[in-house]
Amino acid sequence: MDITRFTSKKFLVPGIISLVILVLLATMPLYGSLYSVILLTTILMFIILTVSWVMFSGPTGYLSLASSAFFGVGIYASALLLPNTGPVLPLLVVVFIGGIASGLVALGVGALTLRLRGIYFAIFTFGLVILILELLNWWEHTISHIRGRFVMLVGNDVIFYIMLAIFVVLMLTVYLIRRSKFGLALQSIGANEEAAAHRGINVTMVKVLIFALSAFFAGAAGAIWATKLTYIDPYVAFSVLFSFLPVLMAIFGGMGQLYGPVIGAAIFAYLQETLQTKFPYIYMLIFGIVLVIAILYLPNGLVGVIPRLVRRWRKGGAVKQNANT
């Protein structure tokens, strides 16, 4: 491998920026307040959900609304294996199992449904969330007679570090996939599925694998998120919001770049945390308006706007000769 590839400016600048951000985040609990640690945990959770959604839906173009199903499976894995009466398995193992369980669900669902195209896939994945929610609700009411479950208390710093670790692994995975043959296969499926199949790509296999991989991260995040919630019932774990919020955050941030969904999720999660307790209805109202406006006027998201603004600012807004570059 040619070492100069990694020392060139193209890799050095984003690499150093990522490293600085990572160090700042990792040392956060040392100098930040308790509130800022909890806030950052929430933001990281939304970033993980959003990036894992983009990981599948971005390149393939399949609109998945199953995020909340995968997230909820992770939450329930935690509720079953980490009850407040005493953990069955160590925390890290449970987080891993939460991810694996979600991945397996996605594997099964993907194998069944990824032949459905367009709108049918979106409807089906959303139906999946409701089906799991209703069945679980029925199970808890009539079979186990438990309305909700309590999860073991875990320190805020521990939750934060595990969330951060999932985030780092996710970003590395997404980055590596983008640069691999697998990523190329994904892109070609999104561009033209039939053509991709004719080029010898095992279309179904690639789609199902990436679907399961993205579900793994959502499930792992759900498993650790459960220890922050401490009380869980089916409506909390499988809230449909967790299916739609990642989509909105990704669209708002822009899906063309790796950092677009991260920025979109960070901004929205921050607004959610600060506004939701004070003005819950107005917050959700604004949320809806922003969603409509973002779809109408920000086709490439926030990160698509910035280069446009920078270009206009550099040219003083008057020169148009390089408008297409």
Added chain:
Amino acid sequence: MPESIVTILDVVIGGLLLGGIYALIAMGLSLQYGVARVLNIAHGEFIMIAAFSTFTLYTVLGINPLVCLAIVGPIIFIIGYALHRTLFRQLSLKSPNPDAYAASSILATFGLLFIIQNLALMGWGADYRAYSYLNFGVDLGGAIFSANKLVILGFSVGIGVAFYLFLARSRIGKAIRSAAQDPTTAGLMGVNINQLLALCFGFGALMAGLAGVLISMRVPLNPAMGMQYTFIAIIVIVLGGLGSIPGSFIGGFILGIIGEVVTYFDPSLSLAAYYFLFMLLLLVRPKGIFGR
């Protein structure tokens, strides 16, 4: 008559009473999705807003809920029509292909869902509201059904049949059917396609509005009630075949009967049974029972 046959009759009639509303809701969504190509996730929110408006008109001004059909319906129609002329028209202009339009319009209607639901929460609060209208029993050969349910069934069937005749016989109906088949060719044949699609979206909203007025007579109202009706409508239009208006109408009654049968055994499982049926149908026969 033996006990078991009476029970079966009870369940079937109960299913038909429920199915009338389902049929109406599904016909509305079928128009919006089958012709205007917008899978309106906010469909149930139009129902909710209409139901709450009826509640206020009846309890504050004392206007008969059946008269409200003629007041609330047209207002919701205008809102739907205007929404398509502005929002969805812009979206379709900006979408590079039909798939992109389908995806972005779903997300836009999800935004609408948030907007409408939270406006209702600000206006009416999160508590359940209900009023009593025609709430007395009617004896139908031994089984007793409340009068308002029978009135609802009568009006839903009436509205459904009237609308079907409108589609089948009128000039606008003919244009709508041609646009459902092929919007581009319909446009070439002199149909004002933008106006027509907006009309269809408006008619879909009108159906939701009328259904909302009728629903308010029999169930307690809450700003979060819309979602379940949206899903029932989606299930019915898949059941009946996407874009088939008679399919939606009949599918509504089929789902109503299935719902009553499941409710007879375990009421808490009826929604789960709907979704299970729906997912099975998507996998086995995505064209729906009446799909071509």
